Amino acid sequence: MMEEKFDYSKAIAELELIAKKVEDPATSLDDIDALVGRSKELISSCREYLRTVKEKVDSLEEDLK
Secondary structure, eight states, X not given: OOOOOOOHHHHHHXXXXXXXXXXXXXXXXXXXXXXXXXXXHHHHHHHHHHHHHHHHHHHHHHHHO
């Protein structure tokens, strides 16, 4: 099975949607719990992605020296 490529923009968009849902008074506590769990997953993936990109940029900068 092929691993799906991480889409940072989609993750950020989903996090923004989650924030709106959590701020909505109509959202139940059970839903908020699930949304917070999903946001933790997305944040972790975003951090890993940014870390990887930074490492690639640092490596390229080293190669140019």
